[in-house]
Amino acid sequence: MNRARLVRIIGTYGVLIALAALILFGFLRYDRFLSFYNVMTLLRYNSMFALVALGMCFVIMTGGIDLSVGSVAALGSVASALASPYGIVPGLAAGIGAGLAAGLINATLVTRANLMPFIATLATMQAASGSALLLAGNQTVSVSYESGFTAIGQGNFWTFPIPAAIAVVAYLIGSLVLNYTGTGRAVLAIGGGEDASRLMGLRTDRVKFLVYVASGGLAGLAGVILASQFGAGQPIEGVGWELFAIAAVVVGGTLLTGGSGSVVTTLAGVLLLGILFNVLNFENGMGWISLSAYWQSVIRGLFLLVVVLLQARLTRRRLNAL
Amino acid sequence: MTRPPDGLFPLLLEMRDIQKRFAGIPALADASLSVRSGEVHALIGQNGAGKSTLIKVLTGYHRKDAGQVLFEGEPFEVHSPHQAQVNGISTIYQEINLVPLRSVTENICLGREQRRYGLLDWNAMHAEAERLLSRFAIGIDVRRPLGEFNTATQQMVAIARAIGFSARLVIMDEPTSSLDEREVGVLFSVIHQLKAEGVSVIFVSHKLDELYEVCDQVTIMRDGRTVRSAAMKEIGKLELVAAMLGRDVAAVEGHATAFGERDRSRIGDVMFSARGLGAGQAVRNVSFDLRRGEIAGFAGLLGAGRTETARLVFGADRPSAGQMTMEGAAYHPDRPADAIAAGMGFCTEDRKGEGIVPEMTVAENLTLALLPKISRNGVLDDSRQREIVERFIRELGIKCSGPNQKVRELSGGNQQKVLLARWLAMNPKLLILDEPTRGIDVGAKGEIQRLIRRLADQGLGVLMISSELEEVIEGADRIFVLRDGVSVTELEAEAANEEKVLTAMAHGTSASSEVTT
Ligand SMILES: Nc1ncnc2c1ncn2[C@@H]1O[C@H](COP(=O)(O)OP(=O)(O)OP(=O)(O)O)[C@@H](O)[C@H]1O
């Protein structure tokens, strides 16, 4: 039983230890690593991934998966860019609305049509990507700078990036929902045994529905930040975001099979991956090695694979230890 | 408990002419059930008679094809277990349907969370879980994942959960199959309390003696039909069995002694022995010998270390102390594969978690461990597989539409038979059976017990764990009583009786202080 506990602790808090180690490494190796500018840029940029990963975290905890988040974010960025001339609120509403719509489709396919989440969200991924290109007319859509829309992605709260603040609030809410509402606990119960949960009288379909809708909405919000931060709606962005999000969730100790997980450590997972890629950039900048964007892609992919494999092994131990 | 004459209490539930087919095959054909307020109602029938299906129709898990349900006088149409629960029907399903990864508290409180300022009040929920479990004299850390506890504890958690809903009707589908006598006693006192509060209980069990202790009324099902309903005190045990099996009383009477005659001359030399086995707190000092052709019974209360000892023997866990020998050679298995290679088999008590592969067919489940033996050059020998599968379906009376039915679709008792058949088909030298007849009906139970005896007569050594004293006393040639992880007493079957075993279970030595190892 003690070993079970140890494995569980490593599974849950390992990411925090790794995060601390990585920060220490960066701090010792690069002068400007902990500079105000670098930290704030890092937070601003990774806030998008944080939002997507939050939605993914809930979906995975029910035992499902949402592969559409990347292209839904792209769709959200285009929709919000198109609505940006009308102001911040319409821009936000358009982006989030597009995401919610996609989420609604996923939710319906999974809970009503009983499609496997993998298949349903793969289809939505294609459809969202196509819709984004159609809406954008096959090019990036500049946002309006006059309406103040860019503040969402580029502005600061005093000195703290607004998108990072949005992500922090979203994680607070997410954590509250997971730990202190019946719906949140039902999310975990469903992942731990869907049929059992249904027999326990939980409204499994309703909870799963909500989770996919939320994931869509959060991806849409990430899209709004994307458009606002880079000044344009980007129909072809978002490739590989789902993998980043899945990896962050898994690094954070959430079981890929569902039933056990945490919102806070998912955020730590996002930071870990974000900082890791930041470190790669620094290495590039130092001139020791010179990695093209393609090589960086390869390295990221391999890293994510390693992380997921490690997690899978740890998970098996943990389930055996039960 | 005094009971007003029939008719004084109003009808709470009426199910009339319920029909349900699965893929065209009827599971229920004209099943009826009437339950009064404050009544404990037994629902019995052979494995596959349709008891669980009737319950799942009532709770909206299955949709009925025809028939009528009235609850509190009103037509009752629910489409999900959630709706049934909201409407005052709380159910403990046959397979423990909880979530092992989540904490005990969550498993008890999910669906009726306690809130404070709109948010979950964990302290209150932990306290509630502890309070409910204390009714069953269980004190465990409710914050731990449920999966860390043994089957009996999980069953008690499931019961605590159902009781916690303050329902009008509590349904218990074979709640006692994984409990020992002490826990059953606790459960019965809780049932009496429920009854006093005016709550009705539907109670499914294959242990007929239990029924007379708690039930007022009984409904008997056979092949998806209700064949009889009567007051418990007006129907004898033989009559019950006869109605279940669809035979007359005289035919049933001869069926009594299940295991058949022991023949001591067939017992050979010592095949396996364990000395001073220990592992953690659960097993502290267990020693025993098992001879060829002998059935050794392990008796003891929950937590006595019976299953844990079996796991050590089978290499599922590693002992921290003690020695084992198998066929004269030192034996220390690192993993179950080593035990299997040494000729052992282990039919576990946790058929859902460790045994059955629900999505596979009966034939596949049955021959899973046999595949290397019945393959030639890696190719499965179809006719041999079919022959083995058909033999066991026949011998154990497994009720299925054929070898290719998915095990998930079988009734609970028939799943147990498949699991048992898998190990019997392996033809081991030593077979560990943990609660082998759990959830199996009276008719089939006798068949299985006789089969075990027959195999023992052919030289198989059997280590049988059973919470049913009767099964141990009648079935075993030698009884080892375990208490708190120590083997305290060894009794020859002829010298054993219920009283001696019970005394040993509770106090550590038998009344007449037999051989103590
Ligand atoms: N999902 C299903 N699909 C197909 N057949 C099923 C399904 N569920 C039950 N059955 C069949 O319906 C019949 C009745 O099963 P049920 O589980 O109700 O029996 P039971 O009386 O509860 O038996 P037991 O005492 O073994 O628990 C069985 O023949 C079983 O194979």
Ligand SMILES: [Mg+2]
């Ligand atoms: Mg049943």
